[in-house]
Amino acid sequence: MPTQNKPIACVHIPSFAVEAERMRRPGIASQLILIGDATVLDCSLGAGASGVRPGMRMSEAIGLCHRAEVLPPDAPNYERLFEEIVDFLQTLSPEVERGDNVGLAFLSLAGLPVGMEAFAKGVVSGVHRSFGFLPSVAVANSKFVSRVAAVTARPGATKIITHGGEREFLAPLPIEHLPASEAMCWRLSLLGIATVGEMAGLPFGAFQAQFGPEGKRCWELANGIDEEPLLPSVKEEAVVRRLQMPAPTVTLDAILMGAERLVYATYGDPRRGSRWVRKAVVRAALDGGGAWELPVPFRAALSDPRDAWFAIKIAITRCPPERPVEELEVELVGLSYESGKQATMFEGKGRLWQQVEEAVRQLGAQRNRSSVGKVMQMDPQSRIPERRAALLELEA
Amino acid sequence: MSGRSKTAETVFAGGRLQSLHTPRRIKIGTAESGEPLTVYLYGRPVAVEAILETWRIDDEWWLDHPISRLYYRLLLEDGRTVDVYQSVRTGVWFRQAY
Numbered sequence: 001m002p003t004q005n006k007p008i009a010c011v012h013i014p015s016f017a018v019e020a021e022r023m024r025r026p027g028i029a030s031q032l033i034l035i036g037d038a039t040v041l042d043c044s045l046g047a048g049a050s051g052v053r054p055g056m057r058m059s060e061a062i063g064l065c066h067r068a069e070v071l072p073p074d075a076p077n078y079e080r081l082f083e084e085i086v087d088f089l090q091t092l093s094p095e096v097e098r099g100d101n102v103g104l105a106f107l108s109l110a111g112l113p114v115g116m117e118a119f120a121k122g123v124v125s126g127v128h129r130s131f132g133f134l135p136s137v138a139v140a141n142s143k144f145v146s147r148v149a150a151v152t153a154r155p156g157a158t159k160i161i162t163h164g165g166e167r168e169f170l171a172p173l174p175i176e177h178l179p180a181s182e183a184m185c186w187r188l189s190l191l192g193i194a195t196v197g198e199m200a201g202l203p204f205g206a207f208q209a210q211f212g213p214e215g216k217r218c219w220e221l222a223n224g225i226d227e228e229p230l231l232p233s234v235k236e237e238a239v240v241r242r243l244q245m246p247a248p249t250v251t252l253d254a255i256l257m258g259a260e261r262l263v264y265a266t267y268g269d270p271r272r273g274s275r276w277v278r279k280a281v282v283r284a285a286l287d288g289g290g291a292w293e294l295p296v297p298f299r300a301a302l303s304d305p306r307d308a309w310f311a312i313k314i315a316i317t318r319c320p321p322e323r324p325v326e327e328l329e330v331e332l333v334g335l336s337y338e339s340g341k342q343a344t345m346f347e348g349k350g351r352l353w354q355q356v357e358e359a360v361r362q363l364g365a366q367r368n369r370s371s372v373g374k375v376m377q378m379d380p381q382s383r384i385p386e387r388r389a390a391l392l393e394l395e396a
Numbered sequence: 397m398s399g400r401s402k403t404a405e406t407v408f409a410g411g412r413l414q415s416l417h418t419p420r421r422i423k424i425g426t427a428e429s430g431e432p433l434t435v436y437l438y439g440r441p442v443a444v445e446a447i448l449e450t451w452r453i454d455d456e457w458w459l460d461h462p463i464s465r466l467y468y469r470l471l472l473e474d475g476r477t478v479d480v481y482q483s484v485r486t487g488v489w490f491r492q493a494y
Contacts (some may be wrong), residue, residue, distance in 0.1 A: 123406055244413075386417050
C-alpha cells in the first residue's frame with residue numbers, strides 16, 4: 001500500500017542550463033542549443049527531438065543536430081541562478097530540498113495552510129514572475145511520485161497525485177522513470193516488462209529474489225511505496241566579491257593581482273566579521289563564454305587574508321584559467337567562530353611594509369579615498385593602448 | 397559573470413580598477429582631405445608642423461561596438477609630439493599616448 005506521508009511538491013525546470021543561456025543571450029532564443037564540452041550537458045527541446053540526449057558525445061550530437069548553436073557550459077552561473085530560485089522557494093515553505101541536479105527542488109507542504117493546487121500554481125507563477133523560468137510543479141505524498149509527475153508534466157503545468165492514486169498514475173509510464181541500472185532495465189526488457197505497472201503487478205518475493213536490493217527498491221516505488229524523507233537543505237553562509245576586468249586578461253600576473261585584491265576584499269567584508277574561513281572558491285568568467293572554477297580548501301580555518309592568499313596563489317599558479325578572463329570572483333565558505341590554529345604572538349611583517357601601509361592609510365584619510373595605486377599589466381601586447389595596463393587602487 | 401566590460405573604469409568593493417592610457421576627446425582642425433592641421437591643447441590652437449606617421453587599427457569587429465581608429469603621430473609647431481586618432485565610425489577625435 002502507498003505510504004501516507006506529508007504532501008511534497010516537486011519543482012522541475014526542464015533544460016535549466018539552456019533556459020539560463022537563453023535569458024543571458026536573447027539573440028539565441030529561437031535557436032537549437034547544445035551546451036557542453038566533450039559531452040552534452042543540456043540541450044534544447046528541438047535538439048532533443050533530433051535525438052540528442054544529455055551525456056551524449058558532442059561530436060555525435062552535432063551530427064544529429066548540425067544547425068544547433070554549441071555553447072560552453074557555465075556551471076557556476078547555473079548554480080547561482082538556481083540557488084536564487086531555491087532562496088525564493090524557501091519563502092514559500094520552511095523545508096526545501098535541492099534535487100540532485102540544477103532545476104529540481106522539493107518543498108514540504110506539511111503544516112502550510114494552503115491547498116495543494118493553489119500552492120502548485122503559486123509556485124509556477126512566482127518562479128516565472130521573479131526569474132523568467134517556467135517550471136512544472138507536482139504535488140504527491142512522496143518524493144519519487146512528485147518528481148516523476150513534475151518531470152512528465154509540460155512546463156507551466158501543475159499536477160496533483162492524491163493519496164491512493166500513485167499506482168494508477170505510475171502504471172502506464174516506462175520503467176526508465178525508476179532508479180534502475182542499465183543491466184536491470186535490459187533484463188526487464190528481456191522479460192517483456194516495459195511499464196511500471198507491469199513491474200508493480202509481479203509478486204514481491206520473486207522479484208526481490210531476481211533483482212536483489214535494487215529490485216526491492218524499484219518494486220516498492222512502482223507500488224507507490226517511498227519512505228525517503230525530505231531533507232531540507234541547509235543554506236551555507238558565504239561572502240562573495242567580484243571584479244570585472246577592464247578587458248579580457250591573459251597574463252597570470254594580472255589574474256593573480258585581481259584575485260589577491262578580491263581575497264583581501266572578501267576578508268574585509270563586514271559579513272565575515274571576525275570568523276575564520278575553511279574554504280575559498282575562485283571563479284572566472286572566460287572570454288567567449290564558459291567559466292573556470294577552483295575550490296581551495298584550507299588545511300586549517302584561516303582568519304588572516306595573507307595566509308589565505310598564500311594558499312590560493314599556489315592553487316591558481318598550479319591550475320590557471322585556460323582562456324582570457326573577463327570577470328573574477330572569490331567566495332569564502334565554511335565560516336566558523338572556531339579555529340584549529342594557534343595564533344602567533346609576534347607577526348613577521350616587515351617594518352618597511354608597515355611604513356608603506358601606514359603612508360597609504362594616511363593619504364587615504366586625508367583625501368577620503370585611496371590615492372596610491374599599483375600598475376597592473378592586463379594585456380601588454382594589445383594593439384589597443386587602454387587594454388594594456390590598469391591602475392589598481394591600494395586600500396589601506 | 398557575463399559580458400565584456402564596456403567602461404574603462406570598474407568600481408568594486410569600494411576601490412577602483414582603472415584603465416591606463418584611456419583616450420580623451422580633443423578638438424582638431426582639419427584640412428579638406430581630413431588630415432589634422434590644428435590641435436587644440438588646453439583650449440589653445442597649436443598648428444601641426446608635420447605628420448610623422450599614420451596607422452590604422454581595426455579590432456573587436458565581432459562585438460557590437462568594433463574598434464576602428466586612424467592614428468596620427470603629429471609634430472606640433474612648438475616642438476611637441478602628440479598621438480591622436482579619429483574614430484572611423486563616428487569621426488570623433490581623441491588624444492591617446494600610443
